[in-house]
Amino acid sequence: NRQLVLAQRPKGTPSKDTLNLIETEVPTPGPGQMLLQTQYLSLDPYMRGRMSDAPSYAAPVDIGGVMVGGTVARVVASQVKGFAEGDWVLSFNGWQDYALSDGMGVTNLGKSPAHPSWALGILGMPGFTAWAGLTQIGAPKAGETIVVAAATGPVGATVGQIGKLLGCRVVGVAGSAEKCAYAVKDLGFDACIDHKADDFAEQLAKASPAGIDVYFENVGGKVLDAVIPLLNANARIPLCGLVSQYNATELPAGPDRMNWLMGQILRKKVKVQGFIIFDDFGHLYPEFAAQMGAWIEAGKIKYREEIIDGLENAPDAFIGLLKGDNFGKRVIRVAQA
Ligand code: NDP
Known part of the structure; x- marks a missing residue:
C-alpha cells in the first residue's frame, strides 16, 4: 500500500521534501468495514491549507499522516451494508492505494458509472x-x-x-x-x-x-x-x-x-x-445534483479533465496546480485498469 505522508510543513511553495512516499501493508477489513482501492485521486487547491497548521476551518494533516483527498475507489471486500465487491464509490481515501472505511460519508456510484472520475469534479x-x-x-x-x-x-x-x-x-x-x-x-x-x-x-x-x-x-x-x-x-x-x-x-x-x-x-x-x-450549502446538494445531471445530459455544460498517471506523480502535479500548470480538472489515476 503506497502512501504519501506529510514529511514537513512547507514554507511557501511545497517542495520534494514536503511529502514522503512510503510503503505499508494493505489493511484487512474487520466487521463493519470495507477495503477500498483508490482509482482516482482529486487534486484541489484547498490541500495546501491542510499542509499548514495556521488557523483554518479544518484541522491540518499531522506530520507523518497520509495527505487527505477526495477519491473515487472500488470496493475490494466489504462487510458494510449497501456496499459490495466491485462497486465504485466516492470516498475520502487520501493520497494512498488502499483505505479502510465504515461507509460513513462514502457515496455508492454503482457497478458501472459512465464517468467515475467526474464525481471529483463537475458532478462533485x-x-x-x-x-x-x-x-x-x-x-x-x-x-x-x-x-x-x-x-x-x-x-x-x-x-x-x-x-x-x-x-x-x-x-x-x-x-x-x-x-x-x-x-x-x-x-x-x-x-x-x-x-x-x-x-x-x-x-x-x-x-x-x-x-x-x-x-x-x-x-x-x-x-x-x-x-x-x-x-x-x-x-x-x-x-x-x-x-x-x-x-x-x-x-x-x-x-x-x-x-x-x-x-x-x-x-x-x-x-x-x-x-x-x-x-454552508450541504443541504442543497440534491438540488445541485439533479440540476447539473440534467444540464450535462442535455449537453449544456462541458467538462475538461486532465488525468495524470501514477500516485508517485501527485506531489509535482499538485505543486503545478497552484501555479496554473493544469488545463482543466487535475486528477491522478492511481490504479491501472
Ligand atoms: P483550478 O483547477 O482552477 O486551479 C487553480 C487555478 O488558479 C490555476 O489553474 C490557475 O489558473 C489559477 N491561478 C493560480 N495562481 C494564480 C494567480 N496568481 N493569479 C490568477 N490565477 C491564478 O482550481 P479549482 O477550480 O479547483 O478551485 C478554484 C478556487 O476555488 C480555488 O481558490 C479553491 O481554493 C476554491 N474552492 C473553494 C471552495 C470553498 O468551499 N470555498 C471549494 C472548492 C474550491 P490560470 O492558469 O488560468 O491562472
Missing part, C-alpha cells in the same frame, strides 16, 4: 461550489456581467457556463492565450483575459463595458485589484478562494490598502460573502 465538490456560490451568493440576473478567474478550472469553467445559461455576460480570466481561447470558443464565455498580459487591467475594463455585477472570487491578487474599480453599485462577491495567495509567506509589499478597499465596499454597497461549500 468543485461543480457544487460553482453552482452554490454563484446562485446563492452571486444571485445574477439576466443581462448582468459576471467575472470569474481560474476560468478553465473545474470551479471557474462551471461558474461561467452557468452564468451563460442564466443569460449573463461572462468574462473569464485565465493564465494563457490557449486557456482563454478555450473559455470563449468551447465554453461560450463572452470574453476571456490573460492575467499575465501587461495591460490586463485595461483589457478587463474593455471587456466589461457595463461594469461588473458579480465577481466570483477564486484567486485574489492582481485580478482582485483590477476588478474592484469596475464593480457596480450593489455588486456581489462570492468569496470562494484566493489561490494566488496560498503559497504566500508574508503580506504583499506596499501601502496598507485595507481602508481603501473597505471604502469601496461601503460606497458601492458591495456584498462580500465567504463560504465553505459543505458547511
